[in-house]
Amino acid sequence: MRLPLLALLAKEPAHGYELKLALEQTFGQAYPSPNIGQIYVTLKRLEQDGLVRSEDVEQTTRPNKRVYELTLAGRDALRAWVGAPCDGPRVRDEFFVKLILAPMAGLADRMELMNSQRRHYLGIMRNLTELQADADPADTPARLLIEGAILHLQADLDWLERCQEELV
Amino acid sequence: MRRQRHPPGDDPPVTPRPEGLPAPPAPQNPPGLLRTSKLVKVYRADGVTVEAVRGVDIELAIGEFVAIMGPSGSGKSTLLHVLGGLEPATSGEIWLRGQRVDRLSTAGWAVLRRQHIGFVFQFFNLLSNMTVADNVELPALLAGATPRQARKRREELLAELGIADKAGAAPARLSGGEQQRVALARALANEPSVLLADEPTGNLDSSNTRDVLRLLRRAHAGGQAILMVTHDARIASLADRVINLFDGMVADDAKIVPVSRTVNGVGDFLELRG
Numbered sequence: 001m002r003l004p005l006l007a008l009l010a011k012e013p014a015h016g017y018e019l020k021l022a023l024e025q026t027f028g029q030a031y032p033s034p035n036i037g038q039i040y041v042t043l044k045r046l047e048q049d050g051l052v053r054s055e056d057v058e059q060t061t062r063p064n065k066r067v068y069e070l071t072l073a074g075r076d077a078l079r080a081w082v083g084a085p086c087d088g089p090r091v092r093d094e095f096f097v098k099l100i101l102a103p104m105a106g107l108a109d110r111m112e113l114m115n116s117q118r119r120h121y122l123g124i125m126r127n128l129t130e131l132q133a134d135a136d137p138a139d140t141p142a143r144l145l146i147e148g149a150i151l152h153l154q155a156d157l158d159w160l161e162r163c164q165e166e167l168v
Numbered sequence: 169m170r171r172q173r174h175p176p177g178d179d180p181p182v183t184p185r186p187e188g189l190p191a192p193p194a195p196q197n198p199p200g201l202l203r204t205s206k207l208v209k210v211y212r213a214d215g216v217t218v219e220a221v222r223g224v225d226i227e228l229a230i231g232e233f234v235a236i237m238g239p240s241g242s243g244k245s246t247l248l249h250v251l252g253g254l255e256p257a258t259s260g261e262i263w264l265r266g267q268r269v270d271r272l273s274t275a276g277w278a279v280l281r282r283q284h285i286g287f288v289f290q291f292f293n294l295l296s297n298m299t300v301a302d303n304v305e306l307p308a309l310l311a312g313a314t315p316r317q318a319r320k321r322r323e324e325l326l327a328e329l330g331i332a333d334k335a336g337a338a339p340a341r342l343s344g345g346e347q348q349r350v351a352l353a354r355a356l357a358n359e360p361s362v363l364l365a366d367e368p369t370g371n372l373d374s375s376n377t378r379d380v381l382r383l384l385r386r387a388h389a390g391g392q393a394i395l396m397v398t399h400d401a402r403i404a405s406l407a408d409r410v411i412n413l414f415d416g417m418v419a420d421d422a423k424i425v426p427v428s429r430t431v432n433g434v435g436d437f438l439e440l441r442g
Contacts, residue, residue, distance in 0.1 A: 125405035
């Protein structure tokens with residue numbers, strides 16, 4: 001949550017609720033609607049770390065609101081984040097570890113493990129294909145994220161098949 | 169350990185039943201449309217024996233959509249070809265609509281396919297010297313429809329698949345996605361009892377795959393029974409059941425159960441980091 005908030009504040013100063021709305025508008029359906037409490041807590045920590053500063057802005061009909069803006073240190077942190085490559089392939093190693101270890105311990109049959117994992121993946125895939133069919137065509141971030149998830153899941157299934165070929 | 173969910177047995181075939189045979193016992197649910205028992209396919213060439221299908225018992229109910237997955241060489245395509253009579257079974261039984269069909273002659277299979285089986289392949293297999301319209305009308309004409317009926321059905325199908333404007337074109341002038349839609353129209357032209365599909369999206373890009381996916385979903389919703397070999401989990405996930413074939417045998421056979429879905433939709437599957 002920290003860096004997306006910094007990125008939004010790099011555009012313009014904003015208060016907590018505006019940041020929540022901006023996240024929702026930018027990522028559409030693709031982002032779990034952020035919890036406002038979590039946004040306030042994160043902003044407070046960013047301020048403690050010197051990455052943002054804030055001031056109270058008086059409002060006539062409502063309580064004062066606290067508006068946040070990026071500091072120079074915040075801008076540096078953001079630049080470093082943007083410039084750094086992100087983690088490589090995600091390997092679902094929890095299942096893999098289970099697949100290797102459980103049969104050694106006599107706790108499960110490999111084919112059974114793979115069958116139940118495949119069923120689970122296909123259930124998730126059903127959800128994703130339904131989401132894809134229902135997705136708002138104008139919501140590009142959501143569409144691309146669904147497609148990304150589908151491709152990852154297909155890779156997981158292909159990998160499962162390779163495990164089946166080699167381990168059974 | 170390989171599991172066979174449907175133990176071999178003599179489940180009764182379902183209607184229609186030829187006259188004169190004893191009435192079958194009450195069918196188990198769901199009613200069987202296509203069923204195999206101990207199906208085996210062995211290839212022998214130059215002294216080499218390959219057991220491609222080794223005792224498969226599967227069942228497809230009326231209106232059911234079943235996907236067959238499994239590693240390359242697990243016997244998926246062979247199984248589909250044997251079920252469609254494109255290759256003879258070595259032993260075992262195949263029952264379609266209550267009729268035992270594994271002993272049919274080549275000509276008998278041809279008639280059966282015309283009336284009850286639609287086929288879609290990875291590489292479309294359209295007749296290149298005929299127009300799109302003729303490709304789709306041909307199966308209906310072969311099955312005895314009048315030219316008027318065949319044309320009406322073809323027009324409906326091409327319109328439904330969004331390629332009505334390609335009727336007069338040669339298949340080669342169409343994109344891969346369009347050719348696969350024509351192949352699908354041809355396969356559905358006779359309203360077959362079962363659609364057999366072998367990697368129908370194996371040669372398509374992701375947007376064409378989505379189109380074919382939508383069409384299959386619609387056909388299935390309209391009651392079309394489908395048995396499909398695929399590596400593509402997107403398509404397999406639309407099926408009612410997925411059979412996993414391994415080493416020529418059924419390793420798994422299970423209904424697809426969607427993971428419970430909550431209000432945030434995509435966000436619950438996908439977490440942005442940062």
